Amino acid sequence: MTTDIKEKMSPGDANALRELALRVGGRGALFVEVGCWKGYSTAILAESIPYGTVYAVDHWEGNPGTWNYEVARDNDIYAIFKANIFSLGLRDIVHPVVMDSQAASKLFEDGVMDLIFLDADHRYDYVKEDIMSWLPKLKEGGILCGHDCEEYYSRFNELAQRDIEAWKNEDCIGGVYFEGSIHPGVIKALHETLSGKYIKMPKSTIWYYVKENDAVRI
Numbered sequence: 001m002t003t004d005i006k007e008k009m010s011p012g013d014a015n016a017l018r019e020l021a022l023r024v025g026g027r028g029a030l031f032v033e034v035g036c037w038k039g040y041s042t043a044i045l046a047e048s049i050p051y052g053t054v055y056a057v058d059h060w061e062g063n064p065g066t067w068n069y070e071v072a073r074d075n076d077i078y079a080i081f082k083a084n085i086f087s088l089g090l091r092d093i094v095h096p097v098v099m100d101s102q103a104a105s106k107l108f109e110d111g112v113m114d115l116i117f118l119d120a121d122h123r124y125d126y127v128k129e130d131i132m133s134w135l136p137k138l139k140e141g142g143i144l145c146g147h148d149c150e151e152y153y154s155r156f157n158e159l160a161q162r163d164i165e166a167w168k169n170e171d172c173i174g175g176v177y178f179e180g181s182i183h184p185g186v187i188k189a190l191h192e193t194l195s196g197k198y199i200k201m202p203k204s205t206i207w208y209y210v211k212e213n214d215a216v217r218i
Contacts, residue, residue, distance in 0.1 A: 008040050008119075013147065016201035017041060017117065020145050020208055021048035024114040028052055032113055032137070034101045034130060035120030036060075037068070038077060039084040039094075041147070045117065046085075046093040052114075056081075057097045057104040063121045066171040101126075105133040113137045118146035124168035124185035131193045138211040145208035146190075148172075148183040149200055153191035164188050 009017070021031070021044065029052035036042045036058040046054045060081065062072030071077070078098065085094045097104050101120050116134045120126065127146075135144055156164065164184040167173050174181035190198055190207060198209040 008037055009044075009147070010204075012204045013206050014041075014044055016204035016206035017145070017147075018044050018048060019201070020143055020206070021045050021115060024141070024143055025049040025052060026114075029114040030112060031055070032057060032108070032116045032134070034058070034104070034116070034118050034134065036081060036096075039081045039088075041117065041119060042081070042085065042094055043088050043090060045115070046088075046090040049093065052093065054094045055097050055104075055108075056085075056094050057099070057101060058120070059098060059100050063123075063126075063171075066121070066123075101130050102133055105137065108137050110136045111139050113139060113142055115143045115145065118144070119148070122148055122171050122183045122185050124189050127185050127189035128193060131189060135211070140211055140213060142211050143208050144211065145206060146186065148205050149186050149190055149207040150180075150182045150205050151187065152200060153187050153195070156187075 025048045029049045031045050031049060031052065031054045033042050033045055033054060034057045036056045042054060042056050060072065060078035062069035062077070082096070085091050097107070116138060118127070118130050118134065120130060131144070138144055153161065153164065164187055167184045168188045169185060172181040172183045194209050198207050200207045
């Protein structure tokens with residue numbers, strides 16, 4: 001990649017996402033990305049399925065109360081996204097869906113998607129809602145995955161778990177349990193919706209769940 005869109009994902013996360021995409025990225029594969037920003041992870045998905053389709057869902061306005069809201073207010077992020085996708089030669093694969101996650105989820109039939117990547121608002125209520133709205137759209141054997149799960153909730157001590165609960169509706173908290181930040185909303189929402197069913201990729205904050213013939217209940 002030669003475009004300036006690398007700010008959103010580490011090399012380890014990029015490799016993990018690419019690995020998941022290649023697992024299910026056969027001819028005609030259908031992917032959805034929810035939360036695309038400037039298109040770096042979108043490009044990873046699209047390059048993994050040269051004969052498939054990536055639906056890129058975002059309103060490109062940022063999320064109020066988070067860092068990207070101010071950035072989006074001062075910059076046309078959607079225009080940057082489109083320019084990046086065009087410059088990478090991916091415009092025939094990537095189809096932008098300019099709306100919020102919940103509205104977009106209603107556009108797609110259940111049981112048709114090979115992979116859905118969630119990387120939109122990281123606050124607890126939104127993550128939980130995204131998981132439950134998009135999970136039915138996967139076909140059996142499809143992958144639901146996402147970004148910014150630094151650790152399993154069960155591996156935090158009791159004090160840390162209380163802090164995660166207290167701060168779950170913040171985008172992230174920094175310098176407490178890791179050298180960098182953690183995303184308490186992602187960690188808690190995954191624990192409540194997919195506990196024991198999802199896997200965190202090694203050396204990465206990417207998590208994934210393979211849809212099987214069982215119901216996920218809250």
